[in-house]
Amino acid sequence: MELNGRGRGKVLYGLLTVILLMVTLLAGCSNAGGKNESDKGNAAKDQGNAEQSGKPVTLKFTFWGSPQEKAxxxxxxxxxxxxxxxxxxxxIHIPEADYDAKITAMVAGNEAPDLGYMxxxxxxPWQKDGKFVNMFELLDADKDLKRSDFLDYIWFKSSEDFAYGISTAGETFGLFYNKDLFDEAKVNYxxxxxxxxxxxDEFVKVAQQLTxxxxGKNAADPGFDPDNIKQFGVSFExxxxxxxxxxxxxEGEWVTKDGKFGFSxxxxxxxxxxxxxLINVYHVAPSPVQMKSIPSQAVALQxxxxxxxxxxxxxxxxxGAAKVNYDIGVLPKMKRSVPMGISGASVIYTSSKHREEAWLLTKFLENPEGAIDLYKGGLWMPTMTKWYTDPGLVAKWAENNPAHPSGFKDAMMNNLLNNGVPNGSYYIKNFSKVNAITFSGMDEVWLGKKTALEAMKELEAKIQPEIRGRYDVSP
Incomplete structure (x- = not known):
C-alpha cells in the first residue's frame, strides 16, 4: 500500500490542520454514545442473521492505493x-493525498461509509468521538475467530476492551534494492x-558506491558532482x-512511557x-524537493x-507487477535492527445500518483464504498468525511469485512475526496533533538548515502540551 502505507499515513501538515478544524466542528453533531451503541449479547445473533439473510444490502467501502491496489x-x-x-x-477508491479531506466531507454531509481505511x-480523534464500532465486541461474539488468532500488535485500541480498528494488513519496512544496479557496481546484496x-556505516559506504x-563518478570518488546526480544509492520518504x-x-521513542517528547x-x-x-552530508539520497519528481519508491527502483x-x-x-529484478534486505542496524509494524486502520462506522455485514467484509479481507490475491500479489501481509507459521498456508501467498523475492521471508515475514514492534499510531494519544506538529518541524532538518536535535528541542515547548500519554501505558 503506497503511503505513505497506509500505513500505511502520510498527510501534509497544512491539510491536517484543515482536517483537524473540521473534526472539531463535527464533534458537536457526532454520536457521542457510539461506543456503547452495540449490544454484545446480540452480536453473535446479528452476525448469523447477516450471513443467512437474503435481504439485499449495499456496503459503502472506502480505500486508497495505487492503480494495482485498486484493481x-x-x-x-x-x-x-x-x-x-x-x-x-x-x-470507492480515493487518492490517498485527498483521503482524509474527502472522508471528513462525507461524514459532515451524513454520507459516511459503512467501513473502510482510516x-x-x-x-x-474520531474514535474519541464515538464514530467507530468496537471490533473486540464483534470479534468476541464471532463463532469462527478469536483474538489469539491475530498478531498481537495489530489492534488500534483506546483501552484493553475497546479496539476501534484493526490493521488493514500486516506491514513493515525493509531495504528494497534493484539487483541489476548492484550487479553493475559489483557490490554485495x-x-x-x-x-x-x-x-x-556499512550501509552508507554501499550507498556511496551506488550513487x-x-x-559516472560515485559519491566516494574525488570530483563527484552532488548537484548532478543521475542515480541515488538510496531513497526514503x-x-x-x-x-x-x-x-x-x-532505541529511541516518539513519546516516552512517562509522557515526554522523545524525538528531542x-x-x-x-x-x-x-x-x-544521507541527503546533505553524503549526497546519496534525494531531498524532499528532488523526491517530488519521483512518483513513488517503486518507480524509483524500477x-x-x-x-x-x-x-x-x-x-x-x-x-512484482512490473517484473523488476529486485530483492529485499533487512534495514541497516543502528543499535539494533527490528521491524516496525505499521498499517492504516480498518474501521466500521457506528452510523452504518449494516454493521454485521460490514464485519463479514472485514473478516473476509483479513483472512487471506478469501482474498488471496491481495496477499499473493504483494500488497498485504496477513494479520492472522497461522499464515506465518503454517508452511502450507505460507506457500499460498509468500512463495513462487514475483512479488515475494527470496529475501522476503527473512527480512519481512519471519522478522515481523518474531521481532515486530508497533508504530506510534497504534498507541500515542492525540496522535493527529502530535504527528502534525512533530513533522512541521522536520523540513529544515531535511534541508540541512538545522540539526535534528536543534529542531526537535525547539519543538518541545510547542508539542509537550499536546502530549496526552500512551494507550499502552496504564494511567
Missing part, C-alpha cells in the same frame, strides 16, 4: 459478493537475516513511518540526523533512479 481490492470485494450474493460492495491521524544486518553523477522506524532502531532526546535525534545526513529504498512491503505489489 486488487475491486477483485476481492467482487469475490466477497460472489460468496454473499445479497451483499454488494460499493468500493489513517491514524484522523482515527484517533544487502543481508536478509536480521542478525546479519549491515551496520549504519552516480552524470559523469519523510513521513512518520520511515522516520519512526529509524528512531526505533536506535539523544537516541531519537541521532537516528533522524543520520537520515538527514526506473533505476535509486538503487535501494527504505520502504514498506506494500510496494511488492507494484514491483
Amino acid at each position: 486488487a481490492i475491486e477483485k476481492a470485494t467482487q469475490a466477497f459478493t460472489d460468496k454473499y450474493p445479497n451483499i454488494k460492495v460499493d468500493a 489513517h491514524g491521524e484522523l482515527a484517533d 544487502p543481508p536478509a537475516k536480521p542478525e546479519m544486518a549491515w551496520s549504519w 552516480l553523477d552524470k559523469n 519523510t513521513w512518520h513511518g520511515p522516520v519512526h522506524a529509524a528512531v526505533i532502531n536506535n 532526546q539523544p537516541e531519537a535525534a541521532e537516528a533522524i540526523q543520520r537520515l538527514a545526513d 526506473s533505476k533512479l535509486a538503487a535501494m529504498s527504505m520502504h514498506g512491503q506494500w510496494i511488492n505489489l507494484d514491483l
Whole structure:
C-alpha cells in the first residue's frame, strides 16, 4: 500500500490542520454514545442473521492505493459478493493525498461509509468521538475467530476492551534494492537475516558506491558532482513511518512511557540526523524537493533512479507487477535492527445500518483464504498468525511469485512475526496533533538548515502540551 502505507499515513501538515478544524466542528453533531451503541449479547445473533439473510444490502467501502491496489481490492470485494450474493460492495477508491479531506466531507454531509481505511491521524480523534464500532465486541461474539488468532500488535485500541480498528494488513519496512544496479557496481546484496544486518556505516559506504553523477563518478570518488546526480544509492520518504522506524532502531521513542517528547532526546535525534545526513552530508539520497519528481519508491527502483529504498512491503505489489529484478534486505542496524509494524486502520462506522455485514467484509479481507490475491500479489501481509507459521498456508501467498523475492521471508515475514514492534499510531494519544506538529518541524532538518536535535528541542515547548500519554501505558 503506497503511503505513505497506509500505513500505511502520510498527510501534509497544512491539510491536517484543515482536517483537524473540521473534526472539531463535527464533534458537536457526532454520536457521542457510539461506543456503547452495540449490544454484545446480540452480536453473535446479528452476525448469523447477516450471513443467512437474503435481504439485499449495499456496503459503502472506502480505500486508497495505487492503480494495482485498486484493481486488487475491486477483485476481492467482487469475490466477497460472489460468496454473499445479497451483499454488494460499493468500493470507492480515493487518492490517498485527498483521503482524509474527502472522508471528513462525507461524514459532515451524513454520507459516511459503512467501513473502510482510516489513517491514524484522523482515527484517533474520531474514535474519541464515538464514530467507530468496537471490533473486540464483534470479534468476541464471532463463532469462527478469536483474538489469539491475530498478531498481537495489530489492534488500534483506546483501552484493553475497546479496539476501534484493526490493521488493514500486516506491514513493515525493509531495504528494497534493484539487483541489476548492484550487479553493475559489483557490490554485495544487502543481508536478509536480521542478525546479519549491515551496520549504519556499512550501509552508507554501499550507498556511496551506488550513487552516480552524470559523469559516472560515485559519491566516494574525488570530483563527484552532488548537484548532478543521475542515480541515488538510496531513497526514503519523510513521513512518520520511515522516520519512526529509524528512531526505533536506535532505541529511541516518539513519546516516552512517562509522557515526554522523545524525538528531542539523544537516541531519537541521532537516528533522524543520520537520515538527514544521507541527503546533505553524503549526497546519496534525494531531498524532499528532488523526491517530488519521483512518483513513488517503486518507480524509483524500477526506473533505476535509486538503487535501494527504505520502504514498506506494500510496494511488492507494484514491483512484482512490473517484473523488476529486485530483492529485499533487512534495514541497516543502528543499535539494533527490528521491524516496525505499521498499517492504516480498518474501521466500521457506528452510523452504518449494516454493521454485521460490514464485519463479514472485514473478516473476509483479513483472512487471506478469501482474498488471496491481495496477499499473493504483494500488497498485504496477513494479520492472522497461522499464515506465518503454517508452511502450507505460507506457500499460498509468500512463495513462487514475483512479488515475494527470496529475501522476503527473512527480512519481512519471519522478522515481523518474531521481532515486530508497533508504530506510534497504534498507541500515542492525540496522535493527529502530535504527528502534525512533530513533522512541521522536520523540513529544515531535511534541508540541512538545522540539526535534528536543534529542531526537535525547539519543538518541545510547542508539542509537550499536546502530549496526552500512551494507550499502552496504564494511567
